[in-house]
Amino acid sequence: MSTLHFTKGHGTGNDFVLFTDPDGEVDLTPSQIAAIADRHFGVGGDGVIRAVRSANLPDGAAALAEDPDAEWFMDYHNADGSVAEMCGNGIRVYVRYLLENGLAELPPGGTIAIGTRAGVRDVQHSTLGFSVDLGRWELPDGEPLVRAKNLQVARPGQPISVGNPHIVVALSSDEELESADLAYIPHVEPEVPGGVNVEFVVPRDPLVKDGIGRIRMRVHERGSGETLSCGTGAAAAALATRHWAGPKAPNEWRVEVPGGVVGVRMFPAEDGEHVALNGPAELVFDGVLEL
Incomplete structure (x- = not known):
């Protein structure tokens, strides 16, 4: 031994x-x-x-x-x-x-x-x-459908890669976010070979305050289940939300997770735009x- x-x-x-x-x-x-x-x-x-x-x-x-x-x-x-x-x-x-x-x-x-x-x-x-x-993030093609227990209908998801694969799903309210049972693996169509991390996101009201974007997030991590936080997931969630919000959306974000708060920042680099995580x-x- x-x-x-x-x-x-x-x-x-x-x-x-x-x-x-x-x-x-x-x-x-x-x-x-x-x-x-x-x-x-x-x-x-x-x-x-x-x-x-x-x-x-x-x-x-x-x-x-x-x-x-x-x-x-x-x-x-x-x-x-x-x-x-x-x-x-x-x-x-x-x-x-x-x-x-x-x-x-x-x-x-x-x-x-x-x-x-x-x-x-x-x-x-x-x-x-x-x-x-x-590092440099990517916005893969496709709009997979995601089903999670206690969410009544399938939702479209946004694939994001930050060195590992994510699918980000927008929800309409804090109540929806809290009702999702992430003890069960979300069902993704089409299936992602090797699995994928799935983030569920709700924007704060207002979405942007003092120049900083604000969202809440829960996550089911492949191989681990629901976790109190996911760093790459927070970055993916901020990137997806900025993508949905349009060109005037900020490059700095405050992401609330069940375990606390992390910061996400997008910035230009020689090989393309990078994303940084702070926490x-x-x-x-x-x-x-x-x-």
Whole structure:
């Protein structure tokens, strides 16, 4: 039996089990990851994050080719053990974990490059905690229909990619948002191979205040179920809402999720428009687990 030293952390209630494996020697199976993330029989979390050096992971080769400064790779798995490309809340918690364990440094005004399966992501300190550049976003074609339990009719959804796939659905009221039972996987037509994160969004009244767009969101994450927050989902929700609102919509957004508030900002870059996510990252406790 082996021993795993871990840390529990969260970003606006989106929680993770983190552990250090710099040399890439700990090869957890999907069933072991799911057991760790189990909220009744394990530590509990929306995902499990391994801190591994990019040079010691096959997926890390692409990160180092993109940016040689991406020493650390965020090896992220959903609660069911499946692999995920990216996690916006998770990467902020991951950076705090690296810093507080002396594995990396991030001076004021500086940037740290983190390898992910969606590419290298740059993280900085911010007023809320940390800000991550999620990179260039995409607006895929199509208008899938989404059905969720307790919503009476299917709704059209807006596909958005921010390194991982999302479908954003607009609802008419807070009551509709609260009535949706997201313990059940929303049904998407046509089906998305590999699954998709689905966000349900309601605009605040007014939608824009002091130049900042405002929305409420709930999310069902593939492989994890409903979570209190989803960082890439918040970015996707803000992007979709701005798309629906038209060319005069703002580029800064305040997204309320059940676990708190995150900020989203769109800005131009050399390879197209990027989207950044800003929010807190907390480490809650350390522990030891016998596998």
